[in-house]
Amino acid sequence: MPQWLTLCLVFIAFSATSLLAAEDRYPTFTSIEEAGADFLVQGEYVGLAGGVLPIAVQVIALGEEEFEGVMFQGGLPGAGWDGKQRQYFQGKTTDGKTEFFGKYGYKLAEKNEYWQAIIENRVMRGSDQSLRNQLNDVSFVLHKVQRESPTLGDQPPEGATVLFDGTNTEAWGDAKIVEHDLLDRGAKTRQSFQDYQLHLEFRTPFMPTARGMHRGNSGIFIRNKYEIQIVDSFGWTIINRRFERNSWVGRCGGIEEILPPDVNLTYPPLSWQTYDVDYSMPRHDKTGQQISPPMMSVRLNGVLIHNRRVLPPESEVRDDREPGPLYLQDHHDQVVFRNIWVVEAQ
Known part of the structure; x- marks a missing residue:
């Protein structure tokens, strides 16, 4: 077989393999029933710090029981967040319990010892020492919520x-x-x-x-x-x-x-x-x-x-x-x- 033909066949095989890998690279779930345990952890949580300060978090699933997230003061975006104060965190699930620790700095590479939390049974409990300038009690308890758009299910008006x-x-x-x-x-x-x-x-x-x-x-x-x-x-x-x-x-x-x-x-x-x-x-x-x-x-x-x-x-x-x-x-x-x-x- 001519060398040029061999090279062409190798290139075609490599390209086909690459395209197939691209199609299969990311596991995709379209139903809650099939989404797995990580889906049950990810989501939005709202509650109070020190029993008085509204806060909320968004937990993002990264696969293989790993997570990252954001904490907002005042509530969730569009539902109370002050548009300013945020904290960042990462976490992992082990033996059914998901533990988180704070992150900060360039590329969020530094560990923030002030922030820690645990999620069990759809409840996040933790503390944030950076709230000491506002609260004596910096512990928080947040419950998972499922927001729904106020226009979800809107029916077409007459003439639509x-x-x-x-x-x-x-x-x-x-x-x-x-x-x-x-x-x-x-x-x-x-x-x-x-x-x-x-x-x-x-x-x-x-x-x-x-x-x-x-x-x-x-x-x-x-x-x-x-x-x-x-x-x-x-x-x-x-x-x-x-x-x-x-x-x-x-x-x-x-x-x-x-x-x-x-x-x-x-x-x-x-x-x-x-x-x-x-x-x-x-x-x-x-x-x-x-x-x-x-x-x-x-x-x-x-x-x-x-x-x-x-x-x-x-x-x-x-x-x-x-x-x-x-x-x-x-x-x-x-x-x-x-x-x-x-x-x-x-």
């Missing part, structure tokens, strides 16, 4: 265009129903839209060993142009994801990998979450000059994360006065959708 209600995919091209009544990613509406309000519900998978943008990635493309990011960015902050690509502007709720959300309102994976979007197209005068840019307001899980954001200008090769479809990005992760409808502006 129902795009997906779980029964058929007539409004979509390249679409399929999975898990009996959910819409798979990769679908694009047959109809195009201009100015409208959008309601959409989505669920990201539980992928504990995946990192960064490989963790439950998808997106909503408004007019098949402006992407509102979907990704499992639960617990991400500018500190604990400082060195991961797009972890700030590309987190859930980011627009176009340019405009970050005002606050990270991502719920834990396998939670049903909501987007409520108000989009208005650019306006032009009779000569074709733009007099108003495209703008968008976005609520993630009921909380305003973009308020009338002016969007980046569109490409000169595309007429930005044309309506466009809604596209649900296929990024190869098992993100699913339901209850999708729009109300077009009159």
